[in-house]
Amino acid sequence: MNTRDDLLRKAIACYEKAGQIEDVCRCLQALGEYVEAAERYEQNNEPWQAAWMYAEGAHLFYRARYLVRETPVLDLADELSHDLILARCDAQIGSKSQAGLTISKVIGHFPQLPLIHRQRIEEWAVKVAQHLGRFDLVATTYAIAYTTGTPESEIRWEAWALSTLGDATGVPTTPSVEPDIPFEFETVTVNRQGEIIQRRRLQAKQRIERLNDEVTLEMVFMKGGTFMMGSPEDEEGREFGFEGSESPQHQVTIKPFYMSKYPITQAQWIAVMGDNPSHFKGDNRPVENVSWHSCVEFCKRLFEKTGKAYRLPSESEWEYACRAGTTTPFCFGETITTDLANYYGDFSYASEPKGVSRGETTDVGSFPPNAFGLYDMHGNVLEWCADLWHENYDGAPTDGSAWLEKKSDKGTLDYLINCSKTCFRSLRGGYIGVVSNNCRAAFRFRFSSDIHLFNRGFRGCSDLD
Template identity: 25%
Template sequence: MKLNKLSKLNKLITPLLLSASSSTVLYANENSSELIEPIMVTLPAGSFQMGDINEADAQPIHTVTLSEFSLGKYEVTVKEFRHFIEETGYNMPAQCIHQLNGWFNYGKTDGTWENNNLNTSDFQPVNCIGWQAATAYTQWLAKETGRPYRLPSEAEWEYAARAGTSSKYYFGNDPEQTLVCDYENTADLTGENILQRDSGTSYVNFFNGKSNCIDHSAYASIVGMYKPNPFGLHDMVSNVVEFIADCYKDDYNNANSNGQPWIDDVCEFRVSRGGSWHWNTFSVSQRGVMREDFVGAVEGFRIALDGASPAKSSNTKKFIKQLKTAQRSEKLRRDAMPPYPNKVTNLTLNQKDGLVILNWDKSPQTDIESYRIYRNAATGSTFKLLASNIVETTFKDANIDSHQYEYTVVAVRYHQQSDYSNTVKTQASWVYAPGRVEAEAAAELTDSSVGRTSDIDGKFNLTGPVGIGDKAIIDYQLEVTQSGHYNLSYRVAAPRDTKGFVVLVNNKELSIEKITNTGGYNEWQTQTGAKIYLEKGQHKLTLQSLDNNWKLNWLSLKQK
C-alpha cells in the first residue's frame, strides 16, 4: 500500500473483522450453471464537474462528459460471485487482511470470500477478493453473456454517485452527520456498540470518527437496505469500498474528459471509491488507492456496462425475489431492536493525590440497568472499557499513571449502550530534564494518536494512520532542574527517511531533527539529536512534525 497516501483516508484500507451483525442465513448453492446477471440501472448521458477543491489529489476540477451507460444497482453479492467460482475454478486468495486486535495491528489471516467472519448472508457484498479477482469476474461475465461487462471508470463512478447533485454527499452536506444512516451503512452507534463488544476498540479518535445516527448494521449490510440515490443506486457511498478500473494518479492533470479510465502500461496501484462500514462517510469526490494485489476485508465492487441496461433474465428475476426475502427478514430484525439509551449528561472529574473521582447525572430513563466507564490509554487514543455494571453515579479510579487520561460514561439497557457522554480528562503531568520523556506524556497533541508500542521498552508510543502526521504538534510541560546544555536523543521507528521534526521551547526553535529509516514501523532505533541549551524552570516543549511515516516511543534529555 502506498504509504504516503494512507492518510488520505486511508485512503484505503484497514480492515478488521470479527462477527457480523446480520442474522440472515446463507442460501443453499444453486446449480452452478445458473448465472445471475447483475441488476443494472441505466444512467443518462451528461456532463458534470469532477473533483474537489478540498482534496489535493482530486484537482484540478474538470468537466467530464459521458455517454449513456449502466451501473449495478447493488454491489456484487456473495451469491452472484459464487457462480463465477463454481464455473471457472478461479484460484482465489486463501488469506485476507483482517483487523486483529485494535485498529493498527494488521495482519493477513486465513479467510476467503466465502469463509470469513464478516459475511453471514449470501446477499451481503462479496469481500476478501482483491482487484484482480473482481476484474476476472467481469471478464467471465462478459464472455458468458456476450455483453462487455467491466469495472466502472473513476469518472463513471463519481458521476453515478453524485447523481446530478453538487453537495458533499448526494443527500446533502450533512454537517452534523445525522442524515447519513438513512442512506448508507457507515460508522455509527450500532457499529460502536459491536466494536466495543467484540474487539474492545472504537471509532472515537480513529481516522474520521463516527456519524451521529443509527444505521442498524455493525459490519457489512445486505445490499439495498437503505434509501437509493437519485439515480436509483444503493450503497454508493458506504457499505464496502469499491474497486475501480483506473490506475491511480496523484491528481487529475491530463485526465480524460470523456469518462474513460486512466490506464498505464504498468499499474501497481488502482483507484478505489466510496467508504465502508469501517469508516465514517466519505464524500462523493474522495479518492482511495490500493495496490492491485491487495486483498482486504472491506473491499468489493459493482459492475458497469456501456449503453442501456439489458432485459432481466429469468435467473436475475429469481435472484431479485430471493434478495427481497432477505431484505425483508433483515428489516424485521432491525425493527425489533429496542432503541438505544439516551446519553449520560454532566460528567465531571476531580483529581487528588493520585485518585480520579467521576460523577454524572442519573439517567431520567427508569429502565437503565447500569453504567459503563470508558478510559483511553492516553489522550488521543481509543476508548477502552474500564468498568461495567456500575449502578451508582460515581466512580473512583486509583489505577492511573502520570500521563493524561480521558474518561467517558455510557448508560446500558437491554445489553445496548448509549452514545458517549461528554469527555473529561486528567491534568497534564510534568516531564523533567534531565530525564526521559515518554511520548504519550504530551499535554496536547494533534495529527497523531497513542498506541501500544511494539518496542522492547515502554507501554505506548505516538503513531497514527500513517504514523505521526506531517502536521502533528506535540506539546509537553517541561521542568528543567538545572540550566545547561542537554544532549537530545529519541527512540523512533520509520519505514523510510523522513524530514523529522522541529524542537521548540516556548515557541523558540532550537533544532531540526531528521529521522532515518529504521527498517519499518516495528523496527525501533535510538537516534542521536542535537545539543540544546535549556534554562532552569518550567517551559513548553514542542515537537512540530515535518513529515509522516514515523513513530515516537520516547525522547531523552541528558546533561553533558
Template identity: 35%
Template sequence: MESKVQREFRNTLGMTFISIDPGTFMMGSLEGEPGKYDDEMLHNVTLTNGFYMQITPVTVGQWRKFVDATDFLTQAEKEGGAYIWVDKKRERNSSIYWDNPGFEQTDAYSVTCITWNDIQKFIQWLNQKHEGEYRLPTEAEWEYACRAGTTTPFSCGSCLSTDHANYNGTYSQLPGCPNEKNRKKMLPAGSLEPNPWGLYDMHGNVYEWCQDKAEWDTEKSLIINNTTYLDGVKNPLCAKGSSQILRGGCWGADAIHCRSAVRLTHDPNDCFDYIGFRLVRS
C-alpha cells in the first residue's frame, strides 16, 4: 500500500509546517523584470527532496520557550544590544534585543534581533526533541517555496498588494502598479494572505535568514557563478563566503526589494529589528 505524505505537521513548540513537494523551477528573475539585479540570473534548479516549511517565521513566543528552557542569551544581549540605523550608520543600542526590539510586540510577532549564529543554537536545542531534523532553508528552497509555482515578481502576481505583504507601498513600486499603504511597523506573523502554497509573510514583514553563504562580486552584486547559480544545478547550497543570504523583504522595504528573486546578505553576527527566520524540517 502506498503511504500518504503527511501534509501538515505541528511540533511541541506550536510551530506549524506544511509539506513542500520536490520539483524543478526557474530561480532568479526574468529578463526585463523591473528592479532586476545582476545576481538574479535566471537558471534551472531541481530540488530532489521534499521538505516541510514553517508556515510563518518563528515567533517571539516560540523563541521564548527556548530561552526559558535554556537560559540562552543572544549575541545582542551579550554584545551591547542589537543594531539600529542612525544617520545611515549602524550603531548598537544596549536596550534593543529580541524581547524589546524598539516597538511594542506580543508573542505572536516574528522574533527579530537574532543573529544567524543564535539560530544555530536554537536548531541544536530543537533537534534534541527528536521531532524531526530542523534547519534553515537553503536559498533555493526558500525561493521555490516563495514562488509557489509562479514566475511573476511576486507570488501574488506582477504587483505587490498590502493585502498580501507588509511593506512600504508608497514608493519604488513596479511600473504600472498602484501605490499602496505604508504601515510603518511590523505585523503579527501570519496576519495577511498566504501564498498559493499556504505560506505566510514570504514577501515583507521580516527578512529571513537562509542557510547559504555568499560573496560579493561588486558593491551592488553578489557573485553569480557559485554553486547556487549554475544552470541545471540540483539541491544547491553555497558554503563559500563570509556573509549569509537573507530573503523576502521587510516591513520597511519597498516593493522592488520584496520580489521573489531579490537577494540580500548580512554578516552572521548581525542582528536587526527587521531580520527574522523560519525553519524547514526534513
C-alpha cells in the first residue's frame, strides 16, 4: 500500500515532467523538504516565494534576508512580499514590535493590491501575526482581505476563528445571492449624419440592491470578453485628448463583473453617505462634485450596508462596458448627437447637425442605453476609474485589472505610497461642458484624486459573488 510520502513522490515526478514547478514545490513543502522547495523556487525565478520558504519553512533566516536584499522591488506586490519576509524573520530573531507594525502597513495597502496577489499576501500576513501571537492582527488581516474582495477569505477567517478561538461569532458569512433579473431595452445605431439606421430590442440581466425602502441600485451583469482598448491612430477627435494617451491599441480580456446601470445618483449617494455634495440638485441626477477618495469611501460604506464588496471600475472595464461590442468611436456608431447624450452640442463630430448645450446634468436614463443595457456612458458627468493616470498604454495590464503601479524617480512603491492621498487618477465618458470629441469611448481624462468638481461622478462595480 502506498504511503502518503510515496504518493507525494509520484506526484512530484509527474509534475516535473509537466513542468509544473509550483506544484512540485507544494509537494516538497508537504514532505517537509523546505530547502529543496526554496531552491526550486529560486531556479524558477520566484525569489519572493523562495525567500518566504527559507524563512517560514526552513528557518534559514539569514538566507531569506540575503535573498530579499538581492531581489529588486518592481511593484506593490514585491514591496509587500519584501516587508512580510523581513517581518517573518523579525518575529523569530528580531524586533517583534516592528514586525507588528509591518503587518499593519501591509494590510493598509490591500485595496491597491491586484487581486491575483491578495490571497498569498493575506496568508503570509496571517502567518507572521500568528507567530507574534497577535490574534488582533490575524482578525484584522482577514477582515481587510474580505472587505477588499479577496476570494474565500471569509471561509479561511471562520476556520481560523473556530480552530483558535472556538467561536466564529462576528465573522461574516457569504451573503445570499439574489437571482439576476432579466430586463429588456432598445438601443440604436446612427450613421455619420447622426440618423438612426437601426433599432434593436435586446435583453440583459441585472441584480437589484436595496439601499433603503425607496432607493435601489441596479447592477447590470457584464458577461466578460476580449476587446481592443484604445483608438486607432486615424480616429477623428483623438488629437483633442492628451497626446498619445489612447495608444497603443491593445487587446484586453475582461472577466465577468457587475456595473451599475446608471452613474450613481444623488438619491443613492444620500442613502449611503447621508449628504449631497452635488451642484445640480435632483434625486435622479448623477451625484457630482465628488473626489476619487469620496467615491472609494462610498464603495466601502456600501459594503458595510449590503455585505457585498463594491469598487470603482478599472479603465479597461469601463471602456469594455462603454463599447458594448462596438469598435466605433461611440457605442451608438460613427458619431453622436445631443438626442443620445448630454454634452456641449455646439460643434459636430462627423456630419451630424449641431445640437443643444443644456449646461446642466440631466436625470440618469434620459437617453438610450448601449447594447449592454448601460445608460449615460457618453456625457453628463465624467466617471472616476480606479487606475492611476498613465500617459499611454505602454505596459498596461491586459487582464482587465486596474493599473495601480507607476514608476517614478524615487521608485515604484514610493509613488504608490505617497499618492495614497493625492495623485492623478483616470476619468472616462465626457461631460456636459465638452464637445463630442471628448465623449468618445476611448477618450481619457485625468485629474487630482482629491479634487471635487461639478462634472465628476462615478459608477459602482462588483465582482461575481
